[in-house]
Amino acid sequence: MDFVVARSEGIVSIDNQPLAVDTSPLPVNVAIVAYDLASGVGRIEYSDRLRLLEPFIDVVPYAPFVNSWLTQAALITGAPLTLSLAQQIKLALVDGIFNSKRQLPITALGHTWDASDQALMGMQAAITSWDVAASATSADSGLTQNFNGISIRTAPTSFINASPPAVADGGAISYVPRPTQNLDGTWSFGQNVTSSYFAGSVSGGGFSSQAQFVAAYNSQLTAAITTGPSVQWPPLNSTVTVSLAMTDMRSLISSINSRRTTLQNARLAKRNAINALATVAAVIAYDATTGWPF
Numbered sequence: 001m002d003f004v005v006a007r008s009e010g011i012v013s014i015d016n017q018p019l020a021v022d023t024s025p026l027p028v029n030v031a032i033v034a035y036d037l038a039s040g041v042g043r044i045e046y047s048d049r050l051r052l053l054e055p056f057i058d059v060v061p062y063a064p065f066v067n068s069w070l071t072q073a074a075l076i077t078g079a080p081l082t083l084s085l086a087q088q089i090k091l092a093l094v095d096g097i098f099n100s101k102r103q104l105p106i107t108a109l110g111h112t113w114d115a116s117d118q119a120l121m122g123m124q125a126a127i128t129s130w131d132v133a134a135s136a137t138s139a140d141s142g143l144t145q146n147f148n149g150i151s152i153r154t155a156p157t158s159f160i161n162a163s164p165p166a167v168a169d170g171g172a173i174s175y176v177p178r179p180t181q182n183l184d185g186t187w188s189f190g191q192n193v194t195s196s197y198f199a200g201s202v203s204g205g206g207f208s209s210q211a212q213f214v215a216a217y218n219s220q221l222t223a224a225i226t227t228g229p230s231v232q233w234p235p236l237n238s239t240v241t242v243s244l245a246m247t248d249m250r251s252l253i254s255s256i257n258s259r260r261t262t263l264q265n266a267r268l269a270k271r272n273a274i275n276a277l278a279t280v281a282a283v284i285a286y287d288a289t290t291g292w293p294f
Contacts, residue, residue: 001092005033005065012069021068037092040099059100063289066093070284086283090274093288098267102260111235115256126231262293
């Protein structure tokens, strides 16, 4: 459901029905306000600048115009505003407020972030691309690398293509050889891992035993798969990105989704309250803008 407020004409239109309404509460430089309640996105056209449509999200300041339209519609004779229609419009307004509030910017991790549907899709795509790479490759599907009788879990392609993991050993940092996939689909290490790789070897990793190597390798691999690479993401209205650890990106998405759940509970409560109203006058009087948690 859409509504449009045309200030100079003194008209509010819901879908295709315009009605004369007092539009003077709008700022004098606002020509037209249009809002799509289903998507939670609106557009404003100003009269004192280029007549370009500027997007906005928060519908609450313009919600009274929906009530004004309902009030005028209830006065029409011959085609009265029915209770079910009044409820339908007020329910759409509740949905519009929900859709706008869940997309308002959110503050977390020391910054303010765009939490619009488009931004959230981008955040989730960054997480999903890593999750898919970490779980859907043949290397992560059960193939193992075996040397000297020791079975070692191999890495997903996304990790193999990254730098080999650093392993602390005896106070020094050593590099575990990176596994690679052969043309025949088997896996091998970047160098032969034999007894020369362990204690006393100048060119090896300096591990005291194969068991120590296996433990260190699997620990580093698990951490790499779980944590993932950092994500470069811009805060709201910023011209530079911030480096977010994968865990922080997950936390940010979780905060946005948690806010949505809280708002959803308020939305459902309001919808139930509106559906329980028995008269058109009660529906018009119901304030859909109050009682929201954010």
